[in-house]
Amino acid sequence: MKKINVGIVGLGRMGLTHAENIVERIPEAVLVAVCSFVDEELQMAKTKLGVKKTYTSFENMLLDAEIDAVVIASPSGLHGEHIRLAMKKGLHVFCEKPIGVEVEDIEKTIEVVEGYPKQIFHLGFMRRYDESYQYAKQKVDNGEIGDLTLIRCYGIDPASELENFVKFATNSKSGGLFADMAIHDIDLVRWFSGKEVKRVWAIGKNTTYPELDDLGDLETGAAMMQLEDDTMALLVAGRNATHGYHVETELIGSKGMLRIAQEPEKNHVSIFNNQGVVRPTSQHFSERFKGAFFREMKEFILCIQDGKQPGVTVYDGLESTVIANACQESVDTGKMVEISK
Numbered sequence: 001m002k003k004i005n006v007g008i009v010g011l012g013r014m015g016l017t018h019a020e021n022i023v024e025r026i027p028e029a030v031l032v033a034v035c036s037f038v039d040e041e042l043q044m045a046k047t048k049l050g051v052k053k054t055y056t057s058f059e060n061m062l063l064d065a066e067i068d069a070v071v072i073a074s075p076s077g078l079h080g081e082h083i084r085l086a087m088k089k090g091l092h093v094f095c096e097k098p099i100g101v102e103v104e105d106i107e108k109t110i111e112v113v114e115g116y117p118k119q120i121f122h123l124g125f126m127r128r129y130d131e132s133y134q135y136a137k138q139k140v141d142n143g144e145i146g147d148l149t150l151i152r153c154y155g156i157d158p159a160s161e162l163e164n165f166v167k168f169a170t171n172s173k174s175g176g177l178f179a180d181m182a183i184h185d186i187d188l189v190r191w192f193s194g195k196e197v198k199r200v201w202a203i204g205k206n207t208t209y210p211e212l213d214d215l216g217d218l219e220t221g222a223a224m225m226q227l228e229d230d231t232m233a234l235l236v237a238g239r240n241a242t243h244g245y246h247v248e249t250e251l252i253g254s255k256g257m258l259r260i261a262q263e264p265e266k267n268h269v270s271i272f273n274n275q276g277v278v279r280p281t282s283q284h285f286s287e288r289f290k291g292a293f294f295r296e297m298k299e300f301i302l303c304i305q306d307g308k309q310p311g312v313t314v315y316d317g318l319e320s321t322v323i324a325n326a327c328q329e330s331v332d333t334g335k336m337v338e339i340s341k
Helices: 013-025 039-047 058-062 076-088 103-114 131-141 159-171 177-193 290-306 314-333
Strands: 004-009 029-035 053-055 069-072 092-096 121-124 148-158 197-205 220-227 232-241 246-253 257-260 271-273 276-278
Touching: 004 013, 004 058, 004 290, 013 029, 013 069, 013 092, 013 290, 029 039, 029 058, 039 053, 053 058, 058 076, 069 076, 069 290, 076 092, 076 103, 092 290, 103 314, 121 290, 121 314, 131 177, 131 246, 131 257, 131 290, 148 159, 148 177, 159 232, 177 197, 177 220, 177 232, 177 246, 177 314, 197 314, 220 314
Parallel strands: 004 029, 004 069, 029 053, 069 092, 092 121, 148 232
Antiparallel strands: 148 246, 197 220, 220 232, 246 257, 271 276
């Protein structure tokens, strides 16, 4: 079967993860081109990844007749435009979350994607591809914990990255804590429950970097949600875990409970010293969800070869962003926000 030739835009941590998976772990695909506005990233693509074609213009990369598909890992505010341009050029598209930061822009993207039904579109909600989350989903779907009553999610980035994030947020639009980070947990709430969110109440606080107040962003935020069947969801998102990357999900049902713990251990080493017994922890999402990132990209490539659409759709991107924006509105107004359908 023909190998899929891929181009990538954006070679930050996320783009590099996808690029390395394609080059090192997915024999059905070939990384033939990369696009970045950072010269150091383009040089790295040549030396480390062996990519011969580099571009500083996304539009120019799309003109490359050798490319069958593109991976979009550019800043969030560019996702919609990049998706639409690529689809109109006849290319298959994998896009990192979020699909966009403004609902009106996402609706334009959906219209374009729907206009090209034979092209594959895949949105990067990688936690759906994590083995632990897939195992828990099967348990829930089989009714093993009864009816869901409450879902609790923690997603907290390492404090070591907070300063860099503040610099990024100063120069680029992240979409805010809920759209940029908690959107993964929002997607999980919808995925596990099969229900939509009808109202939210959210709060937040900036402590280490109060300048985030002026940027309209948050260091730590929390949200309470009520779903259409009255199932409850509690979300905590942050950027200040001093021990590393912390993520966990708890599913409480009428017959039992599941907890998908953060799996923080970096390896199987225990350090015994004057502080007691210490276990090194994962320091970023790229470690914790390494397998999930590989599996989602593998599915994207296989979907292209098989001519079938993946399970994650543009509508998952739209609904998650609507909920994330409602959370931000609740923070801004101090009021509970109803989500109209």
